[in-house]
Amino acid sequence: MTIAIIGATGKLGALTVDFLLERGVAAGDVLALGRDAGRLAAFGERGLRTAVIDLDDVDGTAKTLDGVEKLLLVSFGDLGTRVARHGNAIEAAREAGVGHLVYTSGLEAPTTILRLAADHKATEELVTASGIPATFLRNGWYTENHLQDFNTAREHGVVANSIGDGRIATAPRKDFAEAAAVVLTTPGHEGKVYELSGDTAWNYAEFAATAQEILGKPVSYQALTDEQELEQLLGLGLDEGAAGFMVTLNADLRDGAMAPTSGDLARLIGHPTESLAETLRTWV
Numbered sequence: 001m002t003i004a005i006i007g008a009t010g011k012l013g014a015l016t017v018d019f020l021l022e023r024g025v026a027a028g029d030v031l032a033l034g035r036d037a038g039r040l041a042a043f044g045e046r047g048l049r050t051a052v053i054d055l056d057d058v059d060g061t062a063k064t065l066d067g068v069e070k071l072l073l074v075s076f077g078d079l080g081t082r083v084a085r086h087g088n089a090i091e092a093a094r095e096a097g098v099g100h101l102v103y104t105s106g107l108e109a110p111t112t113i114l115r116l117a118a119d120h121k122a123t124e125e126l127v128t129a130s131g132i133p134a135t136f137l138r139n140g141w142y143t144e145n146h147l148q149d150f151n152t153a154r155e156h157g158v159v160a161n162s163i164g165d166g167r168i169a170t171a172p173r174k175d176f177a178e179a180a181a182v183v184l185t186t187p188g189h190e191g192k193v194y195e196l197s198g199d200t201a202w203n204y205a206e207f208a209a210t211a212q213e214i215l216g217k218p219v220s221y222q223a224l225t226d227e228q229e230l231e232q233l234l235g236l237g238l239d240e241g242a243a244g245f246m247v248t249l250n251a252d253l254r255d256g257a258m259a260p261t262s263g264d265l266a267r268l269i270g271h272p273t274e275s276l277a278e279t280l281r282t283w284v
Contacts, residue, residue: 003070008034009034017032065096107197113256142170143274169201175265195260197265
């Protein structure tokens with residue numbers, strides 16, 4: 001059985017490869033796909049099959065996917081343009097006769113208040129319309145998204161943003177990658193949707209307290225208004241577009257967009273998700 005990964009050279013894709021091999025998948029049965037031949041070379045050195053793909057070339061991508069039974073499509077990060085590229089990947093998979101498509105979507109994508117999730121909702125609709133048996137892994141928030149906050153706490157003893165009392169159910173990227181590997185290597189996931197998030201949702205006061213315990217120095221959290229945060233981000237050198245994007249994102253987090261805790265992630269991987277404290281300890 002050939003398992004292909006579009007986006008293998010990214011952080012989530014690379015971790016998924018590690019878990020596939022750990023679960024006993026032969027390296028030669030994994031096809032790592034991406035745009036950068038240099039980054040793919042490292043997979044080739046480990047015995048994986050690799051190929052450079054251009055998703056603007058649907059027919060060429062379909063030929064590359066010929067014989068693939070399972071395909072993991074890791075969502076792209078280029079907001080605003082990625083739906084078209086996702087659509088090309090899905091059409092190539094349909095043409096190639098891929099038997100099972102797994103897509104890394106966003107938490108509660110069809111109904112979430114998170115404005116970033118519109119691309120995921122649109123992509124899920126394209127997958128469904130393709131007729132390919134599929135699984136949606138609706139990934140929540142990675143704990144790694146808060147590494148800069150931890151570094152700020154370490155350097156300045158304070159974390160300030162506009163998220164306020166908003167709760168975030170994070171898990172490290174490796175937990176999400178393990179879930180993808182489980183779905184790709186065990187039966188019965190076609191037609192399923194998994195809402196993936198950490199077991200426990202925390203707020204920034206708790207983040208600061210956890211950082212303080214781990215760093216052994218005082219750390220406090222300062223809640224800002226949207227206007228104060230915008231001013232802070234502009235002062236740090238972000239342009240108005242990027243600063244406005246962050247303020248909008250944090251408003252959605254404040255309103256609970258990443259707070260849901262379904263337990264699906266822990267059930268898939270067969271163990272509790274890694275806690276905030278456990279992850280922060282690895283950053284010391």
